[in-house]
Amino acid sequence: MNKNIYEMEIILLSTYCDIALDILKKHKNLSVNKVITFSYIIKKNKYMNSSIYNASNKNDLVLKCLSQLNGLFDDYCENIQYIIGAIHLLIENKKISEVLGELIYIETSEIVIVDNSFINNAIKESKKYSDKQFLKEVVRSV
Template structure:
């Protein structure tokens, strides 16, 4: 049983690692706080794809995106552990740099990967870009309001 739990954790960490690298491939850098939220939202979007928002939404996009966290506090908190482990693993392998709370991709060897299983939707991609305009503090306030 312990071996199965370990294998499940390895799979989760590898999935989150892939998502983190894909986010950095497109957006170059992102704060740790925002990475935690958007990584979780991308995986949630993969398993529950019937969103009411799409890439055409431009008004209040960050608030609409964070509203997808509504009522999902326990799952989000459970995922944070694995996302942080994925960030640590990528940092240990030298694939990313974490400085002053900002994550940046270092390696270009994985940037040619195009067979990613977890793609960010246009809506989430737009929300990530918009999130650059607000501070981490304001972003986390909105996360707390929505979770």
């Protein structure tokens, strides 16, 4: 494999490690499926400046958030391997743990800044969804 491809994979893994860890620091625990989906959406919004909603949105936050996946099926599928790899690295390095399909942030003395952004509000609302219902909505969105 080309050196540039290795470097790109390292950058993607590092980016997803930061994003997944940040999600779990703020929300303490979340299912693997939700971490994968929200990590992709956060990366897309953060690095591609494509956010279409803001924190003033209050209704159907999860559905609005997932609507940002529309038309990105191939890219989403390609990124899943890197997100899973990042989660694996975080578990191996004991930054997070996995219990019955839930990823749990391992407490440290770090200060966590609570963010009331649109995506964080959507993540909070997603905790009301079962994993099955959440995945149905993801499939509808992509």
